[in-house]
Amino acid sequence: xxxxxxxLLRSNPLPADTIQLSVTRYDPAQDAAPRQQTxxxxxxxxxxxxxxxxxxxxxxxxxxxxxWSCRMGICGSCGMNxxxxxxxxxxxxxxxxxxxxxxxxxxxxxxxxRDLVIDMTSFMEKLSSVKPWVISNGQEPALAAGEHRQTPxxxxxxxxxxxxxNCMLCYAACPVIAIEPHFVGPAAIALARRYxxxxxxxxxxxxxxxxxxxxxxxxxxxxxECSAVCPKGVDPAKAIQQTKxxxxxxxxxxxxxxxx
Amino acid sequence: xxxxxxxxxxxxxxxxxDPKLRVAMVSKVYPMRSHTVSxxxxxxxxxxxxxxxxxxxxxxxxxxxxxADQDVVEVxxxxxxxxxxxxxxxxxxxxxxxxxxxxxRPFGGMTTWRTCFAADKSGFHMLHTxxxxxxxxxxxxxxxxxxVTSLITEDGRCEGVIGFDMRSGxxxxxxxxxxxxxxxxNGRIYAFTTNGAICTGDGMALAYRAGVPLKDMEFVQFHxxxxxxxxxxxxxxxxGEGGYLTNAEGERFLxxxxxxxxxxxxxxxxxxxxxxxxxxxRGLKGEYGDYMNLDVRHLGSEVINRKLPFMxxxxxxxxxxxxxxxxxxxxxxxxxMMGGIDTxxxxxxxxxxxxxxxxxxxxxxxxxxxxxxxxxPECLVFGAAAGRxxxxxxxxxKAPGSNPIAGLVKDETRRIEADFLGRSSGTxxxxxxxxxxxxxMDAQVGVFRTGDGLKTAxxxxxxxxxxxxxxxxxxxxxxxxxxxxxxxxLENMLDGAETIIESAxxxxxxxxxxxxxxxxxxxxxxxxxxxxxxxxxxxxxxLEYRPVRITQWQPQARSY
Numbered sequence: 039x040x041x042x043x044x045x046l047l048r049s050n051p052l053p054a055d056t057i058q059l060s061v062t063r064y065d066p067a068q069d070a071a072p073r074q075q076t077x078x079x080x081x082x083x084x085x086x087x088x089x090x091x092x093x094x095x096x097x098x099x100x101x102x103x104x105x106w107s108c109r110m111g112i113c114g115s116c117g118m119n120x121x122x123x124x125x126x127x128x129x130x131x132x133x134x135x136x137x138x139x140x141x142x143x144x145x146x147x148x149x150x151x152r153d154l155v156i157d158m159t160s161f162m163e164k165l166s167s168v169k170p171w172v173i174s175n176g177q178e179p180a181l182a183a184g185e186h187r188q189t190p191x192x193x194x195x196x197x198x199x200x201x202x203x204n205c206m207l208c209y210a211a212c213p214v215i216a217i218e219p220h221f222v223g224p225a226a227i228a229l230a231r232r233y234x235x236x237x238x239x240x241x242x243x244x245x246x247x248x249x250x251x252x253x254x255x256x257x258x259x260x261x262x263e264c265s266a267v268c269p270k271g272v273d274p275a276k277a278i279q280q281t282k283x284x285x286x287x288x289x290x291x292x293x294x295x296x297x298x
Numbered sequence: 299x300x301x302x303x304x305x306x307x308x309x310x311x312x313x314x315x316d317p318k319l320r321v322a323m324v325s326k327v328y329p330m331r332s333h334t335v336s337x338x339x340x341x342x343x344x345x346x347x348x349x350x351x352x353x354x355x356x357x358x359x360x361x362x363x364x365x366a367d368q369d370v371v372e373v374x375x376x377x378x379x380x381x382x383x384x385x386x387x388x389x390x391x392x393x394x395x396x397x398x399x400x401x402x403r404p405f406g407g408m409t410t411w412r413t414c415f416a417a418d419k420s421g422f423h424m425l426h427t428x429x430x431x432x433x434x435x436x437x438x439x440x441x442x443x444x445x446v447t448s449l450i451t452e453d454g455r456c457e458g459v460i461g462f463d464m465r466s467g468x469x470x471x472x473x474x475x476x477x478x479x480x481x482x483x484n485g486r487i488y489a490f491t492t493n494g495a496i497c498t499g500d501g502m503a504l505a506y507r508a509g510v511p512l513k514d515m516e517f518v519q520f521h522x523x524x525x526x527x528x529x530x531x532x533x534x535x536x537x538g539e540g541g542y543l544t545n546a547e548g549e550r551f552l553x554x555x556x557x558x559x560x561x562x563x564x565x566x567x568x569x570x571x572x573x574x575x576x577x578x579x580r581g582l583k584g585e586y587g588d589y590m591n592l593d594v595r596h597l598g599s600e601v602i603n604r605k606l607p608f609m610x611x612x613x614x615x616x617x618x619x620x621x622x623x624x625x626x627x628x629x630x631x632x633x634x635m636m637g638g639i640d641t642x643x644x645x646x647x648x649x650x651x652x653x654x655x656x657x658x659x660x661x662x663x664x665x666x667x668x669x670x671x672x673x674x675p676e677c678l679v680f681g682a683a684a685g686r687x688x689x690x691x692x693x694x695x696k697a698p699g700s701n702p703i704a705g706l707v708k709d710e711t712r713r714i715e716a717d718f719l720g721r722s723s724g725t726x727x728x729x730x731x732x733x734x735x736x737x738x739m740d741a742q743v744g745v746f747r748t749g750d751g752l753k754t755a756x757x758x759x760x761x762x763x764x765x766x767x768x769x770x771x772x773x774x775x776x777x778x779x780x781x782x783x784x785x786x787x788l789e790n791m792l793d794g795a796e797t798i799i800e801s802a803x804x805x806x807x808x809x810x811x812x813x814x815x816x817x818x819x820x821x822x823x824x825x826x827x828x829x830x831x832x833x834x835x836x837x838x839x840x841l842e843y844r845p846v847r848i849t850q851w852q853p854q855a856r857s858y
Contacts, residue, residue: 065775065777066777067775067776067777068775084527084616095729095780095781096727096729096730096732096733097727097729097730099772100727100728100729100771100772100773100781100784101772101773101775101781103773103778103779103780104780105327105331106495107327107331107333107494107495107496108331108333108335108336108494108495109494109495109528109530110336110528110530110531110612110616111611111612111615112335112336112419112422112608113330113331113332113333113335113336113494114330114331114335115327115331129615151465151777151778152775152777152778153778155778158328162328162442165430165433166433169434170430170433171388171389171430171431171433171434172387172388172389172431178387179387181380181383181384181387182380184383185383185386185387185392185399185400186386186387186398187397187398187399188392188394188398189394189396189397189398190393190394190395190396192394192398193391193392193393193394196391197391200391200423200426201419203330203335203422204328204330229430233389236389238387238389239389
C-alpha cells in the first residue's frame, strides 16, 4: 500500500491517542498453535480492556472471539489474562497499562476452544460435585408457614462465600490446579463452605466429604493466589483453610465437623 | 429456552411436576451469565401485615397507567409471596431484620415497604440460588452455549427448536412436546442501556416470526438512574433508602413533578422529569451529556456499606467517585421491555405447545410502565406457572416425529451457510449496522416520541435492513463463531425494533412510558387496549388491539 500523502494525513489525522493490544488468536481448524495478533485502536482513559476488544470486533476484525455480557463485573463471563494476571476484562482499565501494548490471553489452566474462549466443562462439573444447594433435615416448613428465621449475624456467617460470580480467575491463578487438574478448586470449595455455614442447611459430613475426598485439598499450600485474584473479595483461601480444619476435626471427633 | 430466573424457575417447576419428564434447559450462555444477574434493588411481594394483596395489585395497576390486565395482576400478587418464600427455602441470602425475618425496603410507586432484597445484588443472589438448586434435578439436562435459530412448528403447534451448538457449529434439532421461551428482553437495540450484551430479544423474534403476536411493544422503560458513561444500572434502591435527586441548581426538582412521592415516584414519570429539566437548562453538564446528581451522603457510610455496597463499588470502579463523600452522576437509561410475547396468566401463548415467561413475555401485569421490583417476582411467578402449564398440557400430546425435522435441520444449515458463513459478496459490518440501529433508537424512540421522529425511525430501519442484506462476516469458522451469533442476534433486534416503532407510531396518545409530544394526553376511549403486532411476510407488522381486562379498579387520572 502506498504511503498516504502529507496532505491526506493533515485532513484525516490519525487519532491523537492510540494503544496496542496483543490478543491471542487460535482456531483449532486453522492454527497448529495459538499466536498473538496486534491491533492498534483509539484510546480513551475510561476504556476497559473489554471496550478495546469490542472496538476491535466492531470496526476491525469480527473474528476475534471472547465471552462477555454485563460489563459491570457481575456476570463473570469475561475472565482473561491481562499482562499475565487473571482479570475480568470489564474491570481492568487500559490506563493502568500505558503506554502498552497490553497482552491479552485466555485464562491459563483451562483448555482453549478458540481465541480467548476457554473450555469450562470441568469447572461446571466441579461446581455441581459439591452439592451446592440446601440439604434439609426433612423438617422443611411448608411454604405457607413462611420463611426460616435467619438473623443478620447468621447471614454474615456465609455471606462472603455467597458472592462468587464463577469467573474462574481463581482456577487460572491456582498453582495446585496447574499440576493437579482434578483438584475441585477454590470457587467450588468456597461454594461448599457457603452452604455448610448456612443455618438452613443440614448436610453435615455429606457435603464436606465431596471436597475432602480427593487428596488435592491437602496439596493446597495456602499460597492464597486464589484470594489475591478474586475480583469480589470472596477469599476462597479462607474457605479452604476452614474446610481443612473442619475435616480434621471430623476425623478426630466422631460428632465433629461443620460448626455454624 | 433461556437460563435466567424465569427459565430456571420454569425448568424446576416442570421437573418437580413430573420427575419422569426430560427437561432440556437451553441457553446461548451458561445460566449464571444470564442478565437476571444484574438486577439489584429487589423483589416485591406481600409478606406480612399491614400490607395487602389489594395494595400491591392497585400500585401495580396504577403504575401500569391502567394498561395492566387486572385479573392477571391479582394472580401475580397472590403467588409472589409463595415464590419469595420458596426462594428462601432454596437458600437465597435475603437481607434480614434483627428478629430473622426477611427485610423489605420502599420502592418507586409502591405505597408501602414490600420489596425484599439481598443487599443491592438481589438478582445475582436469586439467579445463583435457583441455578445451584437446579443442579440437584437429574431430569434437567443443560445445553449451554446453544443458539436457537428457529422454532419447529407443525399444523400450528410448536414441536421444538432448531439451533446450533456454538462450540462445534453443528446445527441440530430438539424435538419437544412443549417449548418455554424465557429469553429476556431486547434492551440492546438501544445504545444507552443497562442491559447486558446478550439482551437481544431472540425469543421474542422467534415467536414473532412463527406467527405469535408481540404485545404492547411501544412501552419501553427508561430507568432514571444510569451511569452516564456506560449505562450501568444505579439501583432504585438508592432512592428507596433515602437518596435525593438534584439538578444543577441543587434543587430536589421532583417537587414539581411528583410532589407526594418525590424520589419514590414511578420510573416513567421521573425519567420524563429529568429530561424536561435537561431541556430547561437545569441539568449538570458532563462529558456524556446532561446529568443529575443522586445523593446519599446524608445516609452515612454504615447504611451505604450495609445496603448499597455494590453501588459504592461500581461508582468507585467506573467513575472514581466515593458515594459516601460525593453525589453520583446519573441520567435516564433504557432498562426494560414491558412489551413481549402475548401470554395468559399461565404463560400460554396463542400457539399450542409454546409458552413464555419473564421479560420476553407479556402476561399483562406491567401495562404501560412496570414498577421497580416487580420484574423479579414476575420471572418467578410466571416461570413456575409456565413450567407447570407446559407439563399439564403435554400429557397426551404425541412426541413429534423425526422425519420432517431432519429436513428442517438441513434447511437451517443451508440458510446459515448461504446467508452468513459462506457469503463473500457483502460489504457491511455487523457491528456497525448494530451501532447505527442503537443510535437511531436512542435518537428517535426514547423517553419522548413524536410522529415525525417515529416516521424517521421507520425509514432508517428500512435502510438498516437493506444494509443487513449486504452483510459480510469476517469470521467463517464453525468453532465458537461469535460474529455469526451477533449477526443472528442483529436479525432478531431489527424485528424487535420494528414492532416497537410501528406500535409506537400507531398509538396516538401518551400512557405510561409511551410519551408522545404530539398526543400528550391519555385517551382511554380509544387506547385502553393492548397493541398486538403480527409478523407479515415482507411488509410492516399488522397491528390489532385487544381491550384491557378490568376487575375492580376503574381507570383514573394518574398522579402521585
